[in-house]
Amino acid sequence: MKNLFLLIVLPIILTGSSSSVIISKESLQTKAPSSIPLCYGFSIDMADTSRPALYNGLGMHHLKVSTKNDFAAKYFNQGIILYYGFNHPEAYRSFKEAARLDPEMAMAYWGQALSMGPNINMPMDPTKTEEVYQLVQKALSLKGKSTETEQAYIDAIAKRYSKDPKADRVQLDKDYAAAMKLVKEKYPSDLDALTLYAESLMDIHPWDFWTAEGKPKPWTNEIVETLETVLKKDPSHVGANHFYIHAVEASDKPGRGLASADRLQTLVPGAGHLVHMPSHIYVQTGQYDKGSSVNREAISVDTKSLKDGMKSVAYPEHNIHFLYTTLALEGKSKEALANARLLQKSIPPEFLDDPLFSGYAQHLYSTYYFAMVRFGLWDDILKEKAPAEKYKYLQGLYHYAKGMAYVKTNKPDSVLKEHSELLGLIAAKEMQELAIWQTNTASKLLQIAADVLEGEFYAAKKDYSKALLPLQKAIKQEDALVYNEPFDWPNPVRNNYGAILLENNRFTEAESVYNKALKKYPDNGWSLFGLYQTLKAENKTSEAEIIKKRYDKAFANSDLKLTSSRF
Numbered sequence: 001m002k003n004l005f006l007l008i009v010l011p012i013i014l015t016g017s018s019s020s021v022i023i024s025k026e027s028l029q030t031k032a033p034s035s036i037p038l039c040y041g042f043s044i045d046m047a048d049t050s051r052p053a054l055y056n057g058l059g060m061h062h063l064k065v066s067t068k069n070d071f072a073a074k075y076f077n078q079g080i081i082l083y084y085g086f087n088h089p090e091a092y093r094s095f096k097e098a099a100r101l102d103p104e105m106a107m108a109y110w111g112q113a114l115s116m117g118p119n120i121n122m123p124m125d126p127t128k129t130e131e132v133y134q135l136v137q138k139a140l141s142l143k144g145k146s147t148e149t150e151q152a153y154i155d156a157i158a159k160r161y162s163k164d165p166k167a168d169r170v171q172l173d174k175d176y177a178a179a180m181k182l183v184k185e186k187y188p189s190d191l192d193a194l195t196l197y198a199e200s201l202m203d204i205h206p207w208d209f210w211t212a213e214g215k216p217k218p219w220t221n222e223i224v225e226t227l228e229t230v231l232k233k234d235p236s237h238v239g240a241n242h243f244y245i246h247a248v249e250a251s252d253k254p255g256r257g258l259a260s261a262d263r264l265q266t267l268v269p270g271a272g273h274l275v276h277m278p279s280h281i282y283v284q285t286g287q288y289d290k291g292s293s294v295n296r297e298a299i300s301v302d303t304k305s306l307k308d309g310m311k312s313v314a315y316p317e318h319n320i321h322f323l324y325t326t327l328a329l330e331g332k333s334k335e336a337l338a339n340a341r342l343l344q345k346s347i348p349p350e351f352l353d354d355p356l357f358s359g360y361a362q363h364l365y366s367t368y369y370f371a372m373v374r375f376g377l378w379d380d381i382l383k384e385k386a387p388a389e390k391y392k393y394l395q396g397l398y399h400y401a402k403g404m405a406y407v408k409t410n411k412p413d414s415v416l417k418e419h420s421e422l423l424g425l426i427a428a429k430e431m432q433e434l435a436i437w438q439t440n441t442a443s444k445l446l447q448i449a450a451d452v453l454e455g456e457f458y459a460a461k462k463d464y465s466k467a468l469l470p471l472q473k474a475i476k477q478e479d480a481l482v483y484n485e486p487f488d489w490p491n492p493v494r495n496n497y498g499a500i501l502l503e504n505n506r507f508t509e510a511e512s513v514y515n516k517a518l519k520k521y522p523d524n525g526w527s528l529f530g531l532y533q534t535l536k537a538e539n540k541t542s543e544a545e546i547i548k549k550r551y552d553k554a555f556a557n558s559d560l561k562l563t564s565s566r567f
Contacts, residue, residue, distance in 0.1 A: 044092045044116055046131055051100075052093045053309045054078060057270020057301075061238045063192050065107040066146045072102035079111045080192070084239035085271035087314040091115045106142035109135045110154050117160055118173065119199075120206040120246065121315075121437070129165040136161050149190060152183045173204050184226070191230045195239040198226040202243065207250075207439060212479055214252025223247050231260065238268055245280050250483040254284035265294055272302035273314035279322050280485055283329070286522030289557070291326035295319045317346060317364055324367055325486040329524045331558025333375045340371035352391060359434045359442060362393040363488070369401040370490045375560075376567025381405040393434055393442040396425040400449035407456045408567070415457050422450045439482040448474045448489050452496055464504040471497040492517055495565040498530045502537065502564075510534045514565070525555035530565030 054074055058081045067073050079094035095111030102108065113135040118124040124132075136158050143151045160176035177200035184190070184197040201223045202209070209220045216224070224247050230240035241260040248257045261278035268274045276298035279291035299320065302313040320343045327336035344365050351361040365387070372381045381401045387394035403418030425431055431443040451474035458467035474493045481488055494517035501510035514531035521527060528551035535544035555562075 044089050044125070044128070046092075046128070048093070048311070050093075050311070051097055052078075052090065052311075055270055055305065055308060055310065057268065058082070059238060059268040059270075061268075065105060066150060067098075067102045067105045067107075069102040069105075072098045072105055072108065075101065076105070076108060076111060079115070081238055081268060081271070083111070083115055084195075084242055085268060085274045085314060086119065086121070086242075087271065087273065087310075087312065088115045088119065089312040090310055093311070104142060104145055106139045106146045106154055107150050109139035109142070110150075110157050113139065113157050113161065117176075118169070118203050120202050123438075124169065126165060129161070130163065132161050133163045149183075149187055149193075152186060153193070156180050156183050170204075173200070176200055177204055189233075191234050191237055191240070194226050194230050195237060195243065198223050198230075198247070199239070199243055201226075202247065207483060209247060210250045210252075210483065214250065216251070220247070235259070236263065236267060238274070241267065242274060242277055245277050249280045249284055249485065254281055257281040258285065265297075270301060270305065271314075272298040272305060272316065272319065275301050276319045276322065279326060283322075283326060283486070284522070286524065286554075288326040288329040288524070288554075292323055292330060292332075295323035295326065299323070317343065320346070321364060321367060322486055324371065325490065328371065328374055328490070329521060329526075331525050331555040331560045331562075333559055337368075337371050337375065337377075340368040344368045358391075359393065360437045362391055362434075362442075363436045365391075366394055366397040367490070369397045373401050373404050374491050374567070376408070378405040378408045382409075392425055392428060392430055393446070396422055396431070396442070396446040397449060399425070400446070400453055403453045404456060407453070407460050410460070412457070412461070415453070419450060419453055419457070422446060422453065426450060436488050437484060439484045440488045444477060444481065445488060448477050448493065451477070452491075452493055455500065456496065459500045459503065464500065467500055468497070468504075471500065491566075492521060492524075492527070494520075495526050495530060498527070498534070499564045499566050502530065502534055505537075507534050507538045511538070523550060523554050525551055525558060526562070526565050528554055529562045533564075 052075075055078065058078060061081050061084070062077055063080050065073060065076050067076070075094045075098040079091045079098065082088075082091035082094060092112055092115040095108050095115060098105060099108035099112065113132050116124070116128055116132045116135075136154075139154045140158060143154045146154070156176060156179035159179040160172055162172060177197070180193065180197040180200045184193045187193050201219055205217065205219055209217055209223065211217065224244075227240050227244040227247055230237050231244060234240070241264050244260045245257045245264070248254055258281055261281035264274050264277050276295055278294045282288065282291035282294070299316070302316045302319065305313055320339055324336050324339040324343065327339060344367065347361050347365045351357055352365065354361070369381075369384075372384070382405050384398070384401070387398055389395065399418045399422045403415050403422065406412075406414040406418060426443050426446045428443075431446060432441055434442040436442070436445070451470040455467045455469075455471035455474065458464070471493060475497060478489050478493050494513050498510045498513040498517065501507075501513060511531065511534045514527050514534060517527040518524065518531070528547055532544055532547040532551055535547060
């Protein structure tokens with residue numbers, strides 16, 4: 001990982017917020033949004049000598065440490081809160097300031113080392129091996145001035161790092177988890193020890209907690225049960241609430257995270273990522289309007305944090321991406337499209353070109369292509385400028401979008417050309433190796449795109465026998481994707497498949513398809529509308545009326561007039 005901080009200019013759409021940078025809902029539809037700079041760091045700049053402030057709105061979480069300097073203690077606790085909010089660069093800065101104020105505080109060096117380790121989103125920066133090792137040695141040299149509990153924390157973090165840059169990172173992470181297990185067993189009332197132990201297990205198995213059916217992996221129950229123990233004793237524990245949402249969101253019962261989601265809306269109002277986190281549960285439980293609301297607020301919080309002096313905020317682009325997702329599921333096409341375009345414009349070339357982040361950056365950029373397809377903007381797609389040739393994944397999704405536009409504008413020869421280009425990219429080694437945030441490969445997503453395009457091509461020709469098979473393949477591939485949020489394939493294939501079954505008068509199958517779609521995206525208006533159409537066609541009048549009421553509620557604020565579950 002490069003030692004860099006990327007500066008990203010994000011023109012932010014803000015609605016429904018008390019912030020001074022509000023843009024009204026009406027202006028969203030008629031005016032260009034304001035431009036507010038956001039920056040974020042993927043790596044910690046150890047050479048930075050600037051001193052962080054004590055920021056407002058970071059809650060009251062407190063981990064008692066050995067120091068006589070009140071300000072050092074405040075900075076230490078600010079560091080813990082920022083760490084729990086995944087703002088690792090700012091957490092590091094706060095821990096470093098605590099060490100400056102009290103050079104004898106062993107836990108300040110522990111905190112710096114903690115911040116520089118791997119997490120469920122990012123591997124450790126291998127270029128920092130020596131620096132982190134020295135921080136641990138400093139903490140060890142001072143641990144005699146610490147309590148027994150602090151000494152246990154320090155001994156555990158020492159297992160996480162090696163002086164050898166070639167040391168087995170996986171084994172080090174396992175050793176750290178084993179050490180933290182001993183700490184939490186020795187100090188079962190230390191809720192931070194329990195929380196950090198749960199996180200250490202999550203870091204060994206990032207984003208791999210549940211099967212495709214939402215059943216736990218062998219290591220998952222211990223993570224969940226440990227965090228539930230913390231929350232039972234302290235429902236307001238910042239880290240436990242955050243990690244618990246990540247631990248259960250992909251399960252078959254994501255609703256168990258609702259209490260944590262509701263708490264995090266206001267628990268740490270100055271940490272944008274934590275304000276955003278409830279949307280991970282809201283999108284899994286069909287509360288898309290609440291998901292949109294918290295992401296708007298998170299964007300506003302991040303903007304204010306940077307104005308107040310923070311040098312980085314956690315994943316600001318993720319908030320916009322998530323906001324697009326929930327808006328699309330609400331049927332708010334204008335605001336959704338505006339956010340998708342903002343996200344596209346926010347990605348700088350250096351982010352797209354960085355080998356470590358290119359897959360993720362290209363995926364973010366492609367959101368606007370998916371948005372135009374979702375909302376049926378066929379003429380706009382055909383006017384859209386092609387991405388640079390070097391961005392192969394973007395090229396593939398651009399061919400998918402153009403192909404869909406040609407299907408809907410009855411240009412079959414052009415469809416075949418775009419499909420052929422897409423197939424060529426799928427086979428490329430580069431696409432098989434390029435991953436989206438360390439989860440799914442570009443080739444897997446492009447294969448879904450190719451199959452959807454093929455299915456829609458034959459459906460437009462009324463050749464349903466050839467249309468259904470590629471869509472069935474696409475559904476299987478979509479279901480097999482590694483969980484990510486938002487989902488890496490954002491336009492549910494079952495909405496295409498159900499619509500084509502309905503066109504072919506295969507009502508029983510269509511009904512089943514839409515019900516399955518609603519399990520993955522509860523109460524989304526697109527699938528509810530398709531199900532309503534299907535039940536009407538089956539003369540199931542009373543059932544159809546029930547679904548119609550659910551659809552009307554789901555799309556109560558939509559600006560769309562649907563005639564199908566997909567355009």
